[in-house]
Amino acid sequence: MDYLLLKYLHVLGAIVLLGTGTGIAFFMLMAHRSGDAEFVAKTAGVVVVADMVFTASAVVVQPITGYLLADLMDVPLWEGWLGVALLLYGVAGAFWLPVVWIQMRMRDLALESARAGTALSTAYHRLYRIWFLFGFPGFGSVMAILWLMIAKPGL
Structure with missing residues (x-):
């Protein structure tokens, strides 16, 4: 496959990860701050x-x-900056997978509250705090990977 096409697809994937992650964080934060169970x-x-x-x-x-x-550039996968980037990718995934489940559960709990006409539950707020905290290492790892891809430091 052509190097420039691969690089384009790889950069596009990074943009999608960062953009979607930023958008999701912003919209969930704003919905949460509203306190409106139906909106959440x-x-x-x-x-x-x-x-x-x-x-x-x-x-x-x-x-x-x-x-x-x-492979095209003959860069060893587990050496230097690329090895660190792969480890960080694992960290990001380890935090992202539970976040997906947490978001589904938050959605369900908010829906229950909206249907009952009650405030968001304690369980919802506990999950929100975990979701919020997991965002830092998850998103931070992706930001660090982007820096590693650009700088390719000698590690």
């Missing part, structure tokens, strides 16, 4: 779909295009 439920529903369509697609494309690029 609808927003979380859209967020779950966005994660499944965009983030999951990029999560699949990134390692494939990354591997093909490394």
Whole structure:
């Protein structure tokens, strides 16, 4: 496969990961801050779909295009900056997978509250705090990977 096409697809995947992650975080934060269970439920529903369509697609494309690029350039996968990037990719995934489940559960709990006409539950708020905290290492790992891809430091 052509190097420039692979690089384009790889960069596009990084943009989708960062863009979707930023958008999801912003919209979930704004919905949560509203305290409106129905708004939270609808927003979380859209967020779950966005994660499944965009983030999951990029999560699949990134390692494939990354591997093909490394192979094309004869860069060893587990050495230097690329090895660190792969480890960080694992960290990002370890935090993203539970976040997807948490978002689904938050959606369901908010929907229950909206239907009952009650405030968001303690269980919802506990999950929100975990979701919020997991965003830092998950998103931070992706940001660090982007820097490694650009700088390619000698490690």
